[in-house]
Amino acid sequence: MDKRTFLRRKLGFISKTMFLANMLAIVALLMSYSASFINPKSFWPIAFMGLGYLPILLINIGFIFYWLLRKRKIALYSLITILIGWPFLTKHWNIRKENAPVSSETRTLRIMTFNAHLFKKVNDEKKNFKADVVRIIDSISPDVICFQEYISKIKGKHVFSEEFKDKLGYDYFFFEPSSKNDYEAYGMAVLSRFPIYDSGTIRDNDYGINRISYVDIKKQDTLIRIYNIHLRSFALQNEDKEFIQNLSNNNESDNSRTRKLSRKLKNAFELRSEQAHSLKKHMNECQYPYIAVGDFNDTPMSYSVNLIGDGLYNAFKEKGNGWGVTHHALLPIFQIDYIFASQKFQVMNYQIVKQKLSDHYPVWSDLRLKP
Structure with missing residues (x-):
C-alpha cells in the first residue's frame, strides 16, 4: 500500500476538511503571537490577529477536543501550538499565587x-x-x-x-x-x-x-x-x-x-x-x-x-x-x-x-x- 492510499484511508473527506481548517487555525494562532513583537506601523494587519487571540485560541481548543473524540493524534498539533504560546496565555488567564500579608509599616x-x-x-x-x-x-x-x-x-x-x-x-x-x-x-x-x-x-x-x-x-x-x-x-x-x-x-x-x-x-x-x-x-x-x-x-x-x-x-x-x-x-x-x-x-x-x-x-x- 503506497503512502497516498494510506492517507486516503486514514482521513475521510470530512476529516480532511477539518484537518485543513485546523491547520489554518494553527497558523492564525501563531500569527496572533507575532502581533506582540511586530510594530503595526511596519505591518498593521498583524495587529488584528493579536486582537483576535482569544477566539482563535478557543477554536484551537475546540479542535483538540474534536480530534480526541475521534481518537486521533492530530489533537497534538493545536495542543503543542498552545503550549508554545503559554507565556501569552498567562497574560490573559492566571491562577492566583499566594498573596503576601501587607503591613502599614512596610515599604x-x-x-x-x-x-x-x-x-x-x-x-x-x-x-x-x-x-x-x-x-x-x-x-x-x-x-x-x-x-x-x-x-x-x-x-x-x-x-x-x-x-x-x-x-x-x-x-x-x-x-x-x-x-x-x-x-x-x-x-x-x-x-x-x-x-x-x-x-x-x-x-x-x-x-x-x-x-x-x-x-x-x-x-x-x-x-x-x-x-x-x-x-x-x-x-x-x-x-x-x-x-x-x-x-x-x-x-x-x-x-x-x-x-x-x-x-x-x-x-x-x-x-x-x-x-x-x-x-x-x-x-x-x-x-x-x-x-x-x-x-x-x-x-x-x-x-x-x-x-x-x-x-x-x-x-x-x-x-x-x-x-x-x-x-x-x-x-x-x-x-x-x-x-x-x-x-x-x-x-x-x-x-x-x-x-x-x-x-x-x-x-x-x-x-x-x-x-
Missing part, C-alpha cells in the same frame, strides 16, 4: 487605576455614581489613585477633587485637563496621600484625552515615579459598536462600513505604537523606581502593551487570578487596563474590582519596594 505602596468614564454609568448618562466611587475607594484605601476620563467642577461646592480630599484624605492632587469650559474640566488625574514633588505630561504623541502624565511622589525618603497612561482609543461611535455586535447579520452592503471600521482600528494601532515608544524612552531615562498604570486600550497580545511592559513586572501575571477582564462593555472579554512596575518593586497583591460603575473595572495592586 508597600497600594496603587489603583480606574477609567471613570466621566463618572457616568454605561448606557445611563444621567446617573452619576460618584458616591459609589468614593465608597469603593474608601474600602480599598489605595495610597495613590490614577484616573483616566476624570471630570470635576472647576469651582463651587461640587468640586469633586475637594470631596476626595475632605472625605478620604488625599491631600495631594495632579490634574491637567485635556478639555474644559467655564464650569468643568476633564482629563487625567492623580490623587496621592504622599507629597507630589514633580509632575508633567509627555507631549510627544499627545492626542487630546488620550495622553500620558506622570507624578513623582516620596515614600519613606524614596522618590517613586508613577505614569498615568491613557493610550489612543479606537474612537468607536455608537453605530460602530452596533455594527460589531451584529456582525453575523450584516450583508455585502455593509462593506463600506467594514472598511471605515478597519481604518479606525488601523489608525489606533499605529498611534498607540507611537505613544508606547515615547513612553518607553521616557521610562528608560528615569533614575528611580517607577510604576506604569492605566487604560492602554489594547490587549495583552498587542505590540504597545508588550513594548511598555518589557522588562517590567506585570501585576496581573504575578498575582492575578482567572481571566483578566477589565473592560466589560461591547465585548466583555478584554483586559486593557494594566499595572506594571520596575524591577525595584515586588508585586504583593493584585485585584480587579468587579463593580460595573464605568465601562472599566477598577484595578489595584500592592507593590513593595525592594531593600
